[in-house]
Amino acid sequence: MKIFVTGGAGYIGSHVAKTLGDLGHDVLVYDNLSTGNEWAVLHGRLVVAGLEDKLTLARVLKEYSPDAVMHFAASIVVHESVISPIKYYLNNTACTLNLIEAMLDAGVGRLIFSSTAAVYGIAQGVPVLESAPLNPINPYGSSKMMNELILRDASGAYGGSFRHVSLRYFNVAGADGEGRIGQVYKNATHLITRALKTAKGELDRLDIYGTDYPTPDGTCIRDYIHVEDLAHAHVLALDYLSGGGESVVLNCGYGHGFSVREVVAEAKRVTGADFNAVECGRREGDPPELVAGNGKIKSVLGWKPVHDDLEYIIRTAWNWEKKLA
Numbered sequence: 466m467k468i469f470v471t472g473g474a475g476y477i478g479s480h481v482a483k484t485l486g487d488l489g490h491d492v493l494v495y496d497n498l499s500t501g502n503e504w505a506v507l508h509g510r511l512v513v514a515g516l517e518d519k520l521t522l523a524r525v526l527k528e529y530s531p532d533a534v535m536h537f538a539a540s541i542v543v544h545e546s547v548i549s550p551i552k553y554y555l556n557n558t559a560c561t562l563n564l565i566e567a568m569l570d571a572g573v574g575r576l577i578f579s580s581t582a583a584v585y586g587i588a589q590g591v592p593v594l595e596s597a598p599l600n601p602i603n604p605y606g607s608s609k610m611m612n613e614l615i616l617r618d619a620s621g622a623y624g625g626s627f628r629h630v631s632l633r634y635f636n637v638a639g640a641d642g643e644g645r646i647g648q649v650y651k652n653a654t655h656l657i658t659r660a661l662k663t664a665k666g667e668l669d670r671l672d673i674y675g676t677d678y679p680t681p682d683g684t685c686i687r688d689y690i691h692v693e694d695l696a697h698a699h700v701l702a703l704d705y706l707s708g709g710g711e712s713v714v715l716n717c718g719y720g721h722g723f724s725v726r727e728v729v730a731e732a733k734r735v736t737g738a739d740f741n742a743v744e745c746g747r748r749e750g751d752p753p754e755l756v757a758g759n760g761k762i763k764s765v766l767g768w769k770p771v772h773d774d775l776e777y778i779i780r781t782a783w784n785w786e787k788k789l790a
């Protein structure tokens with residue numbers, strides 16, 4: 466099949482594009498390289514352009530005429546979204562509208578969308594189910610929730626001719642098992658990346674944000690999922706839509722979590738570095754526990770994770786991080 470991958474030069478998009486290419490699909494990556502990298506595109510063609518450029522988008526999409534679109538291009542830094550909300554509504558919400566409009570014009574009717582557990586905000590249930598109320602607590606989560614609503618309405622209005630799968634990612638981490646691609650952020654905010662940068666000596670300390678949460682060890686619990694398991698979920702979502710599956714929203718996580726302290730201990734063990742981890746106050750807007758209810762993705766897509774292993778997640782990320790040095 467021919468797959469149009471927005472943001473395919475970024476962290477998650479490049480792993481999915483790699484998986485698609487490995488399976489023999491034809492891939493066109495559409496990426497403005499604002500945070501992505503040309504070297505991360507291991508298969509297929511790269512078109513360097515933005516989704517705000519409606520003329521280019523329409524032309525490339527029509528010329529390529531894909532069987533499906535996978536949409537990863539987005540701004541994803543929560544803290545930045547609070548300071549620059551308009552950037553997030555433009556890059557994430559308005560650009561997704563442009564994409565849907567271009568797809569409808571070009572007669573492309575299958576979309577796999579990168580959503581996020583951030584749409585739940587402070588989740589009420591553990592694990593959280595897809596039916597839980599959406600209460601995002603920052604513009605990043607709101608911008609993604611708006612996309613979900615737009616997709617719901619578009620799928621409702623255009624019936625079988627426009628269908629989508631929204632995957633709500635939990636805490637994506639790890640890197641390509643062969644060490645070819647991984648996460649590259651100038652100012653990484655994520656726990657595992659920051660822990661590894663501290664182990665490497667690039668940061669002088671890792672702050673542990675909050676030790677007084679209502680969890681067994683007082684630190685926040687998250688559902689860390691390896692990027693290759695996530696990539697596989699996209700392939701299954703593609704098969705699902707190609708087989709006539711109806712639009713659906715699915716959580717993507719392992720269904721259990723690790724605390725910040727557990728992640729730090731594992732990062733120290735994997736790296737062999739007893740780095741400086743300092744207990745600090747809470748970071749604003751962190752829910753105590755965010756764990757995916759994953760029964761739906763398992764039953765609808767038949768998804769079976771194979772890297773549900775914190776050691777593997779951290780080891781692949783560490784191998785990549787050392788390479789970056």
Ligand code: UDP
Pocket residue numbers: 636654655656657659671672673674675685686687725748751
């Ligand atoms: N965290 C931390 N120190 C850091 C980065 C993150 O203690 O340097 C904590 C954060 O407060 C949260 C968890 O680690 O409880 C996961 O945060 P991350 O930013 O990786 O992902 P999020 O769940 O916010 O999407």
